[in-house]
Amino acid sequence: MTSAAKHDVFQAIADPNRRKLLKLLAEKELPISEISSHFPISRTAVAKHLSILAEADLVRGRKAGREKRYSLHAEPLTELKDWLSFYEQFWDNKLSMLKHFVENGSHRNIDIVQRKDEQQGE
Amino acid sequence: MTSAAKHDVFQAIADPNRRKLLKLLAEKELPISEISSHFPISRTAVAKHLSILAEADLVRGRKAGREKRYSLHAEPLTELKDWLSFYEQFWDNKLSMLKHFVENGSHRNIDIVQRKDEQQGE
DNA sequence: ATTATATACAACCATTTGGTTTCATGTCAA
DNA sequence: TTGACATGAAACCAAATGGTTGTATATAAT
Numbered sequence: 001m002t003s004a005a006k007h008d009v010f011q012a013i014a015d016p017n018r019r020k021l022l023k024l025l026a027e028k029e030l031p032i033s034e035i036s037s038h039f040p041i042s043r044t045a046v047a048k049h050l051s052i053l054a055e056a057d058l059v060r061g062r063k064a065g066r067e068k069r070y071s072l073h074a075e076p077l078t079e080l081k082d083w084l085s086f087y088e089q090f091w092d093n094k095l096s097m098l099k100h101f102v103e104n105g106s107h108r109n110i111d112i113v114q115r116k117d118e119q120q121g122e
Numbered sequence: 123m124t125s126a127a128k129h130d131v132f133q134a135i136a137d138p139n140r141r142k143l144l145k146l147l148a149e150k151e152l153p154i155s156e157i158s159s160h161f162p163i164s165r166t167a168v169a170k171h172l173s174i175l176a177e178a179d180l181v182r183g184r185k186a187g188r189e190k191r192y193s194l195h196a197e198p199l200t201e202l203k204d205w206l207s208f209y210e211q212f213w214d215n216k217l218s219m220l221k222h223f224v225e226n227g228s229h230r231n232i233d234i235v236q237r238k239d240e241q242q243g244e
Numbered sequence: 245a246t247t248a249t250a251t252a253c254a255a256c257c258a259t260t261t262g263g264t265t266t267c268a269t270g271t272c273a274a
Numbered sequence: 275t276t277g278a279c280a281t282g283a284a285a286c287c288a289a290a291t292g293g294t295t296g297t298a299t300a301t302a303a304t
Contacts (some may be wrong), residue, residue, distance in 0.1 A: 033279085067279090084202060090196035137291090187301065
């Protein structure tokens with residue numbers, strides 16, 4: 001009941017405008033109209049993005065008089081972090097890859113030890 | 123020239139099937155048909171997802187005879203990690219929030235010190 | 245040479261997405 | 275109470291998404 005929203009965190013952050021919203025709300029709580037002034041799109045469009053973010057609980061709005069003030073609620077991003085953590089072993093440093101390889105046996109990239117490419121630059 | 127693809131990392135991972143693909147390819151390099159067998163959707167659909175992942179350089183395919191073998195290339199996920207790192211200060215532990223608050227002065231959540239809600243439970 | 249396998253590519257389709265405009269409602273201020 | 279302001283909500287739209295089927299091409303295998 002607490003979850004099962006139509007939009008999950010992954011989808012919520014997929015849109016650039018939505019990411020910009022999060023960034024903006026990280027600084028301080030803001031009413032919709034204020035927020036809209038930072039975007040080239042309509043107020044209504046911003047409101048929709050906000051409601052999608054709210055669905056993912058990445059943002060929370062409280063009514064204050066005639067305006068509704070939104071603020072960041074970053075905690076759900078832990079899901080993303082957890083998801084990411086699994087993949088860190090595949091790039092972080094070769095040591096952790098080797099560690100993982102040894103611990104879990106089998107698996108791919110048997111050649112990681114002698115490879116020297118993947119500069120990851122740019 | 124190195125980037126500017128139509129699909130970025132954020133979009134690439136937004137789809138559940140695509141995330142499942144990444145997970146699968148993390149284990150080992152696999153040809154499309156093999157991969158498809160793990161999904162309820164058509165081989166063609168899987169191929170499309172793969173090409174989207176490839177656009178984001180999260181996956182790389184090499185031709186091997188008549189088949190094309192794909193494997194994970196996790197490095198672009200660093201972008202996600204970097205993006206995330208900014209938000210960690212807003213949930214990780216109250217200490218780092220306080221640290222950030224002190225270091226950067228101003229900003230929201232002046233009340234973090236005395237608040238005791240945000241159980242983050244489920 | 246023929247057939248089966250693995251993929252590529254094009255066309256098509258329903259639904260979702262990101263926007264818009266218009267109208268209604270609630271609240272603050274004069 | 276009469277506006278002005280801030281938001282909510284509905285209707286509509288073009289384009290993108292996630293799929294499908296059908297056809298073509300390259301490579302194995304017999």
